[in-house]
Amino acid sequence: MVLEGKKVLVTGLTGKIGAAIAAHFAPKCEMWGLARYSRKGAWEEAEGLGVRPIKGDMAGPLDHVPDDFDYVLNIAALISPRTTDEGIVHNCEAPVRLMSQCRKAKAFLHVSTVSVHAYSTDPRHVYTEESDLGAGIGSAYGVSKLAGEGAVRAAAVMLDIPTVICRQNIQYGGTHPEMNVFEHVITQFLETGEVPVPTTGNYYSSADYIDDIPFWVEPCLGVASVPATVVNWCADHPLDWREVFDYVGRLVGKEPRFVQVEKFPFPHSIQDPAKRIVIAGHERTPWKQGFRQTLQSRFPHLTLNDV
């Protein structure tokens, strides 16, 4: 095990993916957590996970952060920047400050997003690690994360830190206070029976189950290199939105009413999992099991049918 007994820094541990990864590895290594800890109780939550909290804003100097980490897992991101300038401060310049301070690290893992790609008009387009980059869906987030990948690549070369960039799909499952895309729509479905779909009729992603993600961290650190390498973080198979909600409907005994909406807020995002499967093995949680567990953990009052 790569991280066992090592001094590891994690950022973004107050978010969904960061929390899952911190909880998974904190018992096995000396894990430190860098965050602003502005939310009340966040500091205590980190301590509860067995993480040593360090208060810090990556948009500014990080001189107070120890410089002798063996591994750095950079999961922090500003997910709704108002402008690309604001996104660049947090999603591009901040990772560089972190790498600069932790330049002795054996490897650096940077979580990025499928939104860095040039958006294909084909809903079933499969994004590989080599697919064209672009303006994503035109969001300040996607562009600032593209700049972030550029900054991380540059810093990897300049500081000679083996680096892996993990392009994350949409994640679902877990009990984090912030609900994800699917859980918001499940809530809407349970209340109204309605499920939005884009005007193209269906929505495709490679959404991955939260508890699977920590198992990819060490294999990805193992392929970190200079220049940086990229690994898609996504499910093994494309996820069909209507199929998911038909299944969720059968679990709860309620038929979904699909309603086409002009502005469906999520871009199609099927990713190619082949590289991740080679280095980290198959997914652990098939989607039916994942959504059953999601309903059980997020909506514990429901009685689920045996389907």
Add this chain to the structure above:
Amino acid sequence: MIGEARKILITGNTGRVGLVLAERLAKVSEVWGLSRYSRPGSLEQAIALGVNPVQADISRGELPPFPSDFDLVIHLAEATAPATAAEGLAANCEGVARVMQHCRKARAFLFLSSAFVYKPAADPAHAFMETDDIGSNYGGQYAPTKVTGEAAVRAGSIVYGIPAIICRANLIYGSGCGQGLIDGAIARLVAGEDIPVPPDGPMYVSPLYIDDIFDLLEPSFRLASNPPRVLNWGGDEVVEWRELLDFAGTLIGKSPRYVADPNLSGASRVQDPALRRSVAGPLPTGWQTGVRELLERICPQLLAKNT
């Protein structure tokens, strides 16, 4: 700053902008030129200008040994038409990182970026300010990987403390070598060939005359900072693509034949010149004068016959 610079490195010094700047700078400083020198005669041309050539491909691993005690670096090297994301990242992002790593003691670093990184606006006449959102798919992998290049400059600035300035150039024209959108279109006009136009409406730009660039260097370097600032390198005047070419046609007695080119969709890029004017004053060459001088360079007889 330039007057006090003992030693200056220009990358991409064999390109049209590099040639003009190298010729002027070599008269006052020790100038080194880092390029591939793949164009036959370009090495001899550099030496004749008084440039110390360093032959290297910044996109392929470590740079060869050469002096690193440069006061100023002018980074013009770029892949203008990368075939893939990987090719664009290697040249336009990691290449920048290698140059900054080599020149880490530089007093200031100037990076030539592009107005095409701006996110296209709904109004084709929109004048982009330096703070406007970025994110475009112009030129395939060109604009997206220039975004990662700007990010690499930010990274180098933070890692090494090098003050840097990111200059987003508009359509540079006037060299007469046929490179760039305007010179290319005018060469086609002279040759009686079809000229590409956007398929979907007007294309407003603020062209920058090549001989006006040298005087932008000093004020641009003065704005260099850490983290880097952005500065628009566009002309003072706005012109519509067809208006410019129609004007060129009248000077040489040729009617442009236009053909829709989807690659020019969303290519309008007017830049707000206010910041540049505040530090560098107005530019001497208006677009009509510049076009006339360009024609004087490439087809003086045709020009004389018709005017």
